[in-house]
Amino acid sequence: MINKRVLCLGNITQDVLIRVNDIPPWDEVAMVNNYTDCMGGRGAIVAVSLGALGVNPTYITYVPKCTTANEFIDVLNLNGVNTNFIGVDDSSSRLFQVTAVISEVQKNCISFFSPSKINFSVTDAMRSEITNADIIYFSTHNKKFNLDLMQDIDKKRTHVIHNACSYFLNSAEYVKPMLNNSHTLICNENEFALLLDVAKSNSINDIWNMTTDLSMIIVTQGIKGSTVYTRNHGEKFYSTSEVEALSPIGAGDSYAAGIVYGMYKDWSIDVSVNFAHKLSGISVNSMTSYPDLNRVVKLKDTFEEVK
Numbered sequence: 260m261i262n263k264r265v266l267c268l269g270n271i272t273q274d275v276l277i278r279v280n281d282i283p284p285w286d287e288v289a290m291v292n293n294y295t296d297c298m299g300g301r302g303a304i305v306a307v308s309l310g311a312l313g314v315n316p317t318y319i320t321y322v323p324k325c326t327t328a329n330e331f332i333d334v335l336n337l338n339g340v341n342t343n344f345i346g347v348d349d350s351s352s353r354l355f356q357v358t359a360v361i362s363e364v365q366k367n368c369i370s371f372f373s374p375s376k377i378n379f380s381v382t383d384a385m386r387s388e389i390t391n392a393d394i395i396y397f398s399t400h401n402k403k404f405n406l407d408l409m410q411d412i413d414k415k416r417t418h419v420i421h422n423a424c425s426y427f428l429n430s431a432e433y434v435k436p437m438l439n440n441s442h443t444l445i446c447n448e449n450e451f452a453l454l455l456d457v458a459k460s461n462s463i464n465d466i467w468n469m470t471t472d473l474s475m476i477i478v479t480q481g482i483k484g485s486t487v488y489t490r491n492h493g494e495k496f497y498s499t500s501e502v503e504a505l506s507p508i509g510a511g512d513s514y515a516a517g518i519v520y521g522m523y524k525d526w527s528i529d530v531s532v533n534f535a536h537k538l539s540g541i542s543v544n545s546m547t548s549y550p551d552l553n554r555v556v557k558l559k560d561t562f563e564e565v566k
Contacts, residue, residue: 261523261524263393263394263523264317264391264392264393264394265309265314265315265316265317265392265393265394265395265396265519265523266316266317266318266319266388266389266392266394266395266396267302267305267306267309267316267317267318267319267395267396267398268302268318268319268320268395268396268397268398268399268404268405268408269300269301269302269303269305269306269318269320269396269397269398269399270300270301270302270303270320270355270398270399270400271298271299271300271302271303271320271322271328271331271332271345271354271355272298272299272300272303272354272355272356272357272372273296273298273299273327273331273354273355273356273357274295274296274297274298274299274356274357274358274359274508274547274548275294275295275296275356275357275358275359276294276295276297276359276361276506276508276546276547276548277291277294277358277359277360277361278291278292278293278294278361278363278505278506279291279292279360279361279362279363280292280362280363280364281362281363281364281365282360282362282364282365282369292363295506295546295547297547297548297549298331298334298335298547298548298549299357299508299509299548299549300320300355301398301422301424301512301515302318302320302396302398302399303318303320303331303335303549304509304512304513304516304548304549304550305396305398305512305513305515305516305519306318306335306340307334307335307338307340307549307552308512308513308516308517308520308538308549308550308552308555309340309516309519309520309523310335310338310339310340311338311339311552311555311556311559312516312520312555312556312559313339313559314339314520314523315339315340315341316339316340316341317340317341317343317344317388317392318335318340318341318342318344318345319344319345319385319388319399320345320346320379320399321345321346321347321348321377321378321379321380322345322346322347322348322354322377323347323348323351323352323353323354323375323377324347324348324349324351324352325352325353325354327354328347328354331354332345338552344382344384344385344388346379346380346382348377348378350376350378351375351376351377351378353375354375354377355372355373355374355375355377355400356372356373356375357370357371357372357373357508357548358370358371358373359371359506359508361505361506361507361508367507368506368507368508370508374400379399379401379403379404380404381404381407381408385408386408386411389408389411389412389417390411390412390413392417393416393417393418394417394418394420394519394522394523395412395417395418395419395420396420396422396515396519397419397420397421397422397437397441398421398422398424398512398515400424400426402427402430402433405433406433406436409436409440412440414440414442414472418442418443418522419440419441419442419443420441420442420443420444420445420515420518420519420522421437421440421441421443421444421445422445422446422512422515423437423444423445423446423450423451423454424446424450425449425450425453428446428450428453428454428457429453429457431457434454434457434458438458438466438469438470438473439470439471439472439473440472441472441473442472442473442474442475443473443474443475443476443477443518443522444473444475444476444477445476445477445479445511445514445515445518446476446477446478446479447478447479447480447481447511448478448479448480448481451476451478454466463476463488463494467490473490474489474490474491475487475488475489475490475528476488477518477532479511479514479539482499482501483498483499484496484497484498484499484536485497485499485514485532485535485536487528487532489528495528497529497532497533497536499536499539499540500536500540502540502543502544505543505544505545505546506542506543506545506546506547506548507543508548509542509545509547509548509549509550510539510542510543511539512542512549513535513538513539513541513542513549513550514535514536514538514539514542515535516535516538517531517532517534517535517536517537517538517539518531518532518535520534520538521534521535534558534562537558537562538550538555538558541554541555541558
């Protein structure tokens, strides 16, 4: 039996996914085929996917005092996520919101993020959870909150994974502590290019030279696959099979959940990436921002039988 303690930090967002045939030109109107109102957020998607996989992760975030937030917390609870460390900000009444317009013709989407004035503050209970975690996944957009909690991590005991999103990378002050306090980074190819630029690096070797504990950077490349850079073994590209895409929203986060799950199971990186690609494939074929959780459970059972 695996007794690793996995902890995710992130946001919970209210996602509205709008599907149209074609994104209209200027001053034109597109008819909406259908839309989905669902839970989203980088960390929430990773946490609920891990919960469905039987990991029982702890999720740390803050939400406003509103009915929708309570409903989304119920989704996490029902799927095996420990929500005891989700704080409630009584002064706020609205979640972070994401509106995504998904086009069948362009095979792409346009997303709009609406922030919320939710206050994030570190509690003693959160510090205790951080101290005792075996794997921590950082994705909350509150940089100060992240930096405060990083101080309590024993990097010899805990494997730290950072979702190196553009929001983090646009802050030069955040990049250095992120690099120095992570063992693994996960980002897409545009974010990887931005990372090299912000870090004033000409190549991945410059990143290795300026860090000590960072050992792996995983770069997703959409339908092409992903590339894994490791400090001691260079780089390796992994292709993936194409699946029908109903929604690209959350695919990268589902991929990240697959990588975290592989670390939880002590799988090789080859096996972990293979699983992450399959989990991401379920995500893009799902109608919500998080993958179809019934299919996630089936993937777990069939994958572990044949891996």
